Amino acid sequence: MTVPGPAGTRWALEAHGLGKKYRRGWALRDCSFRIPAGRVCALVGPNGAGKSTLLSMATRLTRPSAGELRIFGAPAGGRDAMPRWAYLAQDKPLFKRFTVGQTLRMGEELNPGWDRAVAERIVRAGRIPPQARVAELSGGQRTRVAFALAFGKRPELLLLDEPMADLDPVARDEMGALLMSEAAEHGTTVLMSSHLLGELEQMCDFLLVLDGGRIRMAGETDELVPMHTLVTGVTTPEGALPDALAAHTVIETRTAGRQFTALVLRQGPLNEEWQLTEPGMEDVLLGYLRSPRAPALIAPTAAPAHREDHAA
Amino acid sequence: MTTLTHPEAAWNTRGARRPGPRGLLWLMARQHRTALLACLAVTVLGAAWIVYQRGAMLDTLHGAGWPAQSADTLDSAVTNRVINRFDSYANTLAALPALLGVGLGASLIASDLEHGTARLVTTQSVSRDRWLLAKAGFALTVVTLTTLPLSLLFGWWRDSIGPFAATDWLHDSVFDASAPVLVPTALFTTSLGLAIGALTRRVVSAIVLTLLASWAAIVVGDMFKDELATPRRTSFPLGADQPAALDHVVQVDQWVGTASGKLYGWGTCVPEASSEACRARLGIVNSVWEYFGEDQRAGMQWTAAAVLVAASAVLIAVFLWRLRRAPLTP
Numbered sequence: 001m002t003v004p005g006p007a008g009t010r011w012a013l014e015a016h017g018l019g020k021k022y023r024r025g026w027a028l029r030d031c032s033f034r035i036p037a038g039r040v041c042a043l044v045g046p047n048g049a050g051k052s053t054l055l056s057m058a059t060r061l062t063r064p065s066a067g068e069l070r071i072f073g074a075p076a077g078g079r080d081a082m083p084r085w086a087y088l089a090q091d092k093p094l095f096k097r098f099t100v101g102q103t104l105r106m107g108e109e110l111n112p113g114w115d116r117a118v119a120e121r122i123v124r125a126g127r128i129p130p131q132a133r134v135a136e137l138s139g140g141q142r143t144r145v146a147f148a149l150a151f152g153k154r155p156e157l158l159l160l161d162e163p164m165a166d167l168d169p170v171a172r173d174e175m176g177a178l179l180m181s182e183a184a185e186h187g188t189t190v191l192m193s194s195h196l197l198g199e200l201e202q203m204c205d206f207l208l209v210l211d212g213g214r215i216r217m218a219g220e221t222d223e224l225v226p227m228h229t230l231v232t233g234v235t236t237p238e239g240a241l242p243d244a245l246a247a248h249t250v251i252e253t254r255t256a257g258r259q260f261t262a263l264v265l266r267q268g269p270l271n272e273e274w275q276l277t278e279p280g281m282e283d284v285l286l287g288y289l290r291s292p293r294a295p296a297l298i299a300p301t302a303a304p305a306h307r308e309d310h311a312a
Numbered sequence: 313m314t315t316l317t318h319p320e321a322a323w324n325t326r327g328a329r330r331p332g333p334r335g336l337l338w339l340m341a342r343q344h345r346t347a348l349l350a351c352l353a354v355t356v357l358g359a360a361w362i363v364y365q366r367g368a369m370l371d372t373l374h375g376a377g378w379p380a381q382s383a384d385t386l387d388s389a390v391t392n393r394v395i396n397r398f399d400s401y402a403n404t405l406a407a408l409p410a411l412l413g414v415g416l417g418a419s420l421i422a423s424d425l426e427h428g429t430a431r432l433v434t435t436q437s438v439s440r441d442r443w444l445l446a447k448a449g450f451a452l453t454v455v456t457l458t459t460l461p462l463s464l465l466f467g468w469w470r471d472s473i474g475p476f477a478a479t480d481w482l483h484d485s486v487f488d489a490s491a492p493v494l495v496p497t498a499l500f501t502t503s504l505g506l507a508i509g510a511l512t513r514r515v516v517s518a519i520v521l522t523l524l525a526s527w528a529a530i531v532v533g534d535m536f537k538d539e540l541a542t543p544r545r546t547s548f549p550l551g552a553d554q555p556a557a558l559d560h561v562v563q564v565d566q567w568v569g570t571a572s573g574k575l576y577g578w579g580t581c582v583p584e585a586s587s588e589a590c591r592a593r594l595g596i597v598n599s600v601w602e603y604f605g606e607d608q609r610a611g612m613q614w615t616a617a618a619v620l621v622a623a624s625a626v627l628i629a630v631f632l633w634r635l636r637r638a639p640l641t642p
Contacts, residue, residue: 056639056640059431059435060434060440061431061434061435061639061640061641062639062640063637063639079439082436082437082438082439083437086435087431087435089428089431089432089435089642093427093428093429093431093432094429094432095343095429095432096427098342098343102342105330105338105342106338106339106342106436107436109334109336109338109339110335110339110433110436110437110438111436111437112437113437153436153437
């Protein structure tokens with residue numbers, strides 16, 4: 001599945017011991033992970049988990065306090081890395097007094113690899129005239145122009161900070177489709193933070209879950225989600241969970257009367273007396289986010305243990 | 313350019329090489345177009361006004377008989393009107409740097425920091441350092457191109473009306489409005505606006521603080537004008553007319569003194585009934601002046617220029633130091 005990046009590295013984004021300390025404490029601490037090129041990766045976590053901090057370190061809007069971050073093998077924020085990524089901030093800042101045409105002209109003036117055809121196609125598909133002032137656009141239209149600016153840069157890695165947060169359902173659906181088709185067409189790696197788990201489930205094939213400034217889960221969706229099972233069964237007469245469950249890693253449990261439901265990370269075959277169901281991505285994510293004490297789950301693909309992979 | 317109404321047809325720019333500035337220069341010119349046009353208008357209108365006023369003023373003076381008659385013998389109503397009009401223009405021109413600092417410098421970077429467009433620009437393919445240098449370079453170039461022609465024309469006007477230009481060439485605005493001082497002052501106030509904008513990151517507070525800081529800097533600067541050169545001292549017999557060499561000097565201090573050079577305050581012996589006897593007793597025979605000669609003017613202006621340019625360099629360093637590595641996150 002993993003496609004090699006143009007510079008010969010398979011990893012679009014790689015963090016080693018990455019940390020960011022603010023005055024009130026660590027926003028992100030000791031994060032090591034890697035995202036293979038060509039994936040659409042969801043960046044999930046509660047507010048304050050460190051998602052925006054991670055994205056702003058990748059874009060060098062802030063500098064890490066510890067560790068390093070590489071984009072396609074080159075240090076993030078270096079001059080070599082800059083043309084290779086594009087960033088869409090949550091508030092989508094644009095020059096309000098520019099027209100749409102001037103906004104795209106800015107992209108052309110500031111990016112050596114600018115693809116005018118791609119940018120114009122995206123804006124045109126939204127029926128936005130080039131003479132329209134940015135200040136007069138609707139939220140959805142502004143997002144579309146910001147997307148056009150990002151894709152016009154022809155990035156290999158697209159970093160999106162809650163791109164759909166302020167859009168109405170129709171615009172959200174439209175932007176989601178646009179993102180997926182453009183990313184698929186150019187083989188762009190996408191890292192997208194969002195709270196909309198349902199939509200992420202449809203779009204993303206890779207997961208990076210942050211909570212409290214640390215990595216809780218990282219890896220391919222198809223690999224991580226099936227490792228879990230939703231178990232429903234009957235508690236012991238004392239109301240405790242059956243001992244057999246302790247053989248597995250219990251992420252989250254709930255009991256109602258004598259019945260329990262548990263999200264477990266299987267460590268072997270499960271007791272056949274229990275009722276077993278396959279959880280969806282949303283179930284697994286919510287389970288982990290609701291249980292801060294559950295152990296972190298980092299798939300080997302997402303763990304940058306072997307430094308020789310750089311040159312692979 | 314054809315007028316196109318159909319949105320599809322309006323995107324007709326494929327492959328066309330566009331004329332005009334490129335890259336960051338294009339962005340500076342487009343983003344700060346209003347400020348740029350305002351500066352251009354000030355320069356053109358201000359220059360036209362100087363040319364017109366100078367012509368009108370020379371006509372008035374020639375009509376009154378100058379330079380055939382000496383300036384002192386002209387109708388004082390005419391000369392006063394001329395001096396006042398020139399002074400008021402000098403005052404206006406001397407206020408221009410503060411206006412540029414507030415109008416251009418203060419909002420130049422604060423606006424990008426406040427509205428998030430700093431993040432937009434620095435996440436394209438230009439480094440933050442290049443963007444900051446483009447901003448500072450653009451602002452300093454624009455204020456230089458605005459103040460330089462105006463101050464040169466002003467100097468041309470001043471030189472052409474000679475004795476009517478100013479009674480005190482050091483402390484009147486005519487000193488601040490000439491090229492070697494006006495241009496560096498504008499560089500200073502603009503750098504001040506940039507540095508304050510980088511520190512406050514808010515347009516309104518940057519404008520207010522730049523206004524206050526420029527005003528304070530001008531007040532302090534006026535206090536130190538006499539330190540720009542070493543004043544000269546001369547003596548002449550008490551009661552005699554002052555020598556012609558002292559006609560256009562700026563007096564710093566005045567004493568009375570003895571033949572041996574001992575100085576007494578100007579008021580010494582004045583209130584006494586027998587001041588003659590008092591002076592005779594103390595041996596006071598001379599009037600002593602401390603002054604700046606007009607030939608010192610250029611040197612003092614260039615010294616002021618050097619101080620202002622050095623201060624601007626410090627402020628630009630503050631601006632870069634504050635923003636080169638600081639987080640740009642909201």
